[in-house]
Amino acid sequence: MAIGGKAVPLSFVAHALAVAGAVMVLVWCIYFLGGLAWEATNKALIFNLHPVLMLIGLVIIGGQAIMSYKSLPLRKEVKKVIHLVLHAIALILGIIGIYAAFKNHNESGIANLYSLHSWLGIVLISLYGIQWIYGFLIFFYPGGTLGLRSASLPWHVLFGLLVYVLVKLTFLESSGLAKYGAEALLVNFTAIVTILYGVFVVMTALSQPPPEEDYGYSAI
Numbered sequence: 001m002a003i004g005g006k007a008v009p010l011s012f013v014a015h016a017l018a019v020a021g022a023v024m025v026l027v028w029c030i031y032f033l034g035g036l037a038w039e040a041t042n043k044a045l046i047f048n049l050h051p052v053l054m055l056i057g058l059v060i061i062g063g064q065a066i067m068s069y070k071s072l073p074l075r076k077e078v079k080k081v082i083h084l085v086l087h088a089i090a091l092i093l094g095i096i097g098i099y100a101a102f103k104n105h106n107e108s109g110i111a112n113l114y115s116l117h118s119w120l121g122i123v124l125i126s127l128y129g130i131q132w133i134y135g136f137l138i139f140f141y142p143g144g145t146l147g148l149r150s151a152s153l154p155w156h157v158l159f160g161l162l163v164y165v166l167v168k169l170t171f172l173e174s175s176g177l178a179k180y181g182a183e184a185l186l187v188n189f190t191a192i193v194t195i196l197y198g199v200f201v202v203m204t205a206l207s208q209p210p211p212e213e214d215y216g217y218s219a220i
Contacts, residue, residue: 007207011071014200017193018060024190025055032183038100047104050097051171057093058128058167059194061086063201066164070209084140087132094125120170127163131156161202168198 029036029048036052037045065086072079098121105112113119138144138152172191177184 005203005207007067007070007204007209008073010200010204010207011067014063014067014197014204017197017200018063021190021193021197022056022060024186024193025052028183028186028190032186043104043108046100046107049100050104053093053097053100054171055190055194057090057097058125059171060197061093062090062128062164062167063197065090066160066201067204070204070207073210080139084132084136087128087135091125091128091132094128098122098125117170117173120166120173124163124167124170128167131160131163135160157205161205164201165198168194 029052033044033048034042035045036048038049040046065083068083068086069079072082074082101118101121102112104110113122134152135156138149138156143149144152172194177187
């Protein structure tokens with residue numbers, strides 16, 4: 001499935017938005033919220049790792065993994081490894097980010113899993129992990145039969161895009177800030193950049209790859 005545009009130019013826009021989003025969330029958490037820490041008397045610094053790792057991990061690096069098959073001018077076998085490794089990095093950072101939220105709650109005496117955001121987060125990180133394991137077993141090692149890979153690929157792509165979109169929506173779901181100001185503007189613009197990044201990731205995934213056969217997004 002592909003739309004009319006070319007994937008590579010769209011991916012360039014996505015890369016720029018990814019850099020902007022990463023810088024903005026770091027500025028928010030370090031400058032406005034006081035910094036990042038794994039161990040601290042101020043437990044809020046532990047929680048600050050959560051939005052940073054979720055955005056840079058699942059949203060940004062996960063998006064790069066999705067685009068890699070359509071935008072990189074490399075052999076299909078190389079792109080497969082890049083796709084797999086980037087998703088693994090995104091998954092690991094996502095797990096650490098969720099653990100940071102639990103760590104903050106446990107050390108602060110706050111109950112866990114009381115919000116819809118937390119429920120969706122656990123469900124989606126689980127689905128992300130299942131998607132990665134399935135892709136590894138079917139497309140990488142030990143690998144399924146040609147018929148199984150061909151039949152699985154459209155569903156793998158569709159399910160991956162669906163999980164990615166749901167991850168973005170969960171990241172954006174929050175109570176917001178209590179007052180207008182520089183911090184509110186930064187958070188709102190970070191959300192807008194995140195939305196635009198997701199749009200360009202999906203557009204890239206649905207766009208035309210380079211014309212060479214080895215560059216196509218076909219069954220492996």
